Amino acid sequence: MPKLDIDYVRAQFPAFEDPLSAKWSFFENAGGSYVPSTVIKRLNHFMTSTKVQPYAEFDTSAIAGENMDKATNFFAEMINANNDEIIIGGSTTMNMYVLSNAIKSLLKPGDEVIVTNQDHEANIGAWRRLADHGMVVKEWQINSDTAELEIDDLKALLSEKTSIVAVTHCSNIVGSINDLKSIAKLVHEYGAYIIGDGVSYAPHGFPNVKDLGVDFYAFSLYKTYGPHLGLLYGKKEILKKLPNQNHEFLEGDIPYTLNPGGPNHEELSCLVGVYEYFINLFDHHFPEEDSSVRDKIQKVNDLISNHEKEIANPLLEYLSSRSDIRVIGKKTISNKDRAPTIAFTMNNKSSKDLSSALVKNGIATRNDNFYAWRCLKALGIDADDGVVRTSMVHYNSHEDVSNLIKALKAI
Numbered sequence: 001m002p003k004l005d006i007d008y009v010r011a012q013f014p015a016f017e018d019p020l021s022a023k024w025s026f027f028e029n030a031g032g033s034y035v036p037s038t039v040i041k042r043l044n045h046f047m048t049s050t051k052v053q054p055y056a057e058f059d060t061s062a063i064a065g066e067n068m069d070k071a072t073n074f075f076a077e078m079i080n081a082n083n084d085e086i087i088i089g090g091s092t093t094m095n096m097y098v099l100s101n102a103i104k105s106l107l108k109p110g111d112e113v114i115v116t117n118q119d120h121e122a123n124i125g126a127w128r129r130l131a132d133h134g135m136v137v138k139e140w141q142i143n144s145d146t147a148e149l150e151i152d153d154l155k156a157l158l159s160e161k162t163s164i165v166a167v168t169h170c171s172n173i174v175g176s177i178n179d180l181k182s183i184a185k186l187v188h189e190y191g192a193y194i195i196g197d198g199v200s201y202a203p204h205g206f207p208n209v210k211d212l213g214v215d216f217y218a219f220s221l222y223k224t225y226g227p228h229l230g231l232l233y234g235k236k237e238i239l240k241k242l243p244n245q246n247h248e249f250l251e252g253d254i255p256y257t258l259n260p261g262g263p264n265h266e267e268l269s270c271l272v273g274v275y276e277y278f279i280n281l282f283d284h285h286f287p288e289e290d291s292s293v294r295d296k297i298q299k300v301n302d303l304i305s306n307h308e309k310e311i312a313n314p315l316l317e318y319l320s321s322r323s324d325i326r327v328i329g330k331k332t333i334s335n336k337d338r339a340p341t342i343a344f345t346m347n348n349k350s351s352k353d354l355s356s357a358l359v360k361n362g363i364a365t366r367n368d369n370f371y372a373w374r375c376l377k378a379l380g381i382d383a384d385d386g387v388v389r390t391s392m393v394h395y396n397s398h399e400d401v402s403n404l405i406k407a408l409k410a411i
Contacts, residue, residue, distance in 0.1 A: 002285050004307035009395050012036040012277060016395075024364040025400040030172055030341050030391035031366070032222050033203060038280070039226055039273030042067070046269040054265060064269065071271035077293040078275065079217075080208045081233050087255045088263045088271070092199055092218045092230035093122040098258055099216060099232065100126035102242040103164070103193070109134025111163040116140040117374040118149055119168040123197035123218075124374065127166045140167070144378055147174040147329050154183065162192040169217075170201035173372045173387065174329040175341040177201065184213040193238070199223060203393050204308060204339050205301035206278075208294065209233050226274045227267035232258070304394040309333045311401050312340035312392060318405050319344055328379065328387060340392040346411075351385045354411065358388070361407035365390050 015021040015034040026034070046064065054065035076083045089095045107113075113135050115124045131137045138157050142149055149167070158165075165187045170177045180196050187194040195216040198207055202219035209217050215235050222228040236254065244250060244257040251257070282289075282296040285303060312333055319342065320331045328343040346354050351367035358365050365388060369376050373383035381387060390404060 001302060001306065004303045004394060005284065006307070006395070006397050008284055009281070010397070012038070012280070013395055014040065023362065025362055025403040026396070027363060027365040027390040027392065027400070027404065029203065029393045029396070030200060030223065030370070030389060032228075033225050033393055034395065035225055035227070036273065036277040038276040039270050042270035042273035042276075043227070043266055046266045050269075051266065064265065067269040067272055068265060071268050071275075074272060074275035074293075075231060078206050078278070078297050079233060080210045080294045082236060084254050085233055085236050085239065087232040087234070087258050088221070088268055089230050089232065089259050090261070090263065091122075091228065092197070092220045092232075093126075095218055095230045095232040095258075096122050096126040096197075098245050098260065099195075099234070099242075100130065102245050102258060104130055104133055104135075105243050106241060107133075107135055107163050110136060110161060112136045112138055112159060112161040113163060114138045114140055114154070114157050114165045114167075116142070116149055116167050117378050118142045118147070118171045118174060119166070119197055119372065119375075120172050120199060121371040121373070122199070123166050123168060123195070127164065127195075130164075135163070136161070140165075142174075142375065142378055144380070147171075147375070147379055148176055149178055151179075151182070151186070154186065158186070158190050158192075160190065162187070162190045164193050164195060166195040166197070168197040168200065169207070170198070170204075170339050170341075171329070171372070171375065172200040172341060172370050173343050173375050173389070175200075175339045175343070176329050177337055177339060180214065181212050184215075188213070200339060200341060205304055206297050208298070221271060221274070224274065225277060226271050227264070229263055229267050229271070234258070305336055307394050308340045308392060308396075311396055311398055312338075312342065314398075315342060315390070315401050315404065318408070322408075324348060340396075341389065342391070343387040343389045345381060345387055349411070351388050355388050357411050358404070358407050361403075361410060363390075363404050363407050 010016045013034045050060045050064035052061045076086050115127050169180045184194040193215045196214045198219040203223050217233040239254050246260045281300050319327045324347040326345045330338045355367040367386045369383040369386040376383045
């Protein structure tokens with residue numbers, strides 16, 4: 001396995017050449033990533049040449065529709081799904097609320113829904129609201145010492161009444177990667193649906209949804225190097241059971257039935273550029289190889305994982321060496337068990353003051369509860385002040401980490 005060519009990677013992202021953004025060591029990737037030039041070119045082409053209503057016979061309209069369809073088809077290949085199992089909507093939060101509103105028709109009062117207190121509110125709030133319709137909501141709570149979800153605690157909550165389990169694949173605060181495949185297998189033993197929130201996982205490697213065995217899986221495309229959209233995967237046999245959430249004349253037209261209003265046309269079209277970027281990454285690192293799209297994505301996933309581990313562990317080691325710093329979650333990345341999303345607090349400073357000090361030293365980061373206030377509350381952390389989160393992706397460099405450590409040493 002070759003090492004990730006970080007110079008090649010960073011050359012694909014115009015932000016690293018732009019005077020406004022290039023001055024920063026960027027550690028706010030969990031809030032939204034930079035985009036490669038392939039995405040920008042696709043967006044520019046759509047807005048310049050094909051900004052018309054798509055799917056008519058004249059060429060500008062036909063090309064617009066073709067590129068929109070390509071985006072859905074390519075992403076289906078990337079995550080090993082069928083084309084008609086992909087819904088691309090305005091955001092993950094919106095997709096989850098639409099799904100929750102639809103799936104409640106399959107439930108009855110007294111059915112049990114399990115959520116965690118480790119998740120972002122997008123994968124908690126939508127399901128908690130089912131209590132308004134007579135469902136019983138249970139909470140799978142983290143270990144307050146380790147911030148981890150423990151499978152035995154889930155086993156204690158599952159029952160013959162369990163209908164839905166909604167769980168994050170990777171926490172946006174703790175950084176831990178939960179064993180979603182094993183969780184899905186367990187949940188299915190009780191005949192329940194498993195819904196995975198992959199927002200904080202997908203930026204570090206696009207999932208193989210069929211291998212995970214999940215019924216639904218969601219992530220944010222603006223955090224995976226694209227525009228502000230959200231992707232929802234659902235097994236077709238379950239999607240067919242859900243009532244239409246769209247126009248009456250779209251009844252039975254999956255996946256449009258779960259996509260009221262549909263996505264922004266130009267943003268959907270430019271998702272082709274995300275696909276092109278990842279295929280280009282494969283071709284650059286494996287020039288003599290050819291394989292299926294999913295196999296290419298898996299090899300790129302491995303490249304990314306190795307690089308992220310290499311840059312994140314020195315930061316985790318430094319933070320853990322400081323007696324005045326509390327690191328949330330695992331203190332090292334060993335075998336794809338943690339994302340390079342690293343949150344921490346400092347004993348003698350508020351997270352707000354610490355974040356401000358880092359920003360003054362050229363580190364683009366922030367403090368917040370990042371919509372995971374239940375998780376922070378369980379850890380005894382003030383949710384208003386929150387934590388400082390330094391989130392990396394594969395275009396971050398050793399130099400970025402060195403700059404961050406230098407800035408922390410100055411505080």
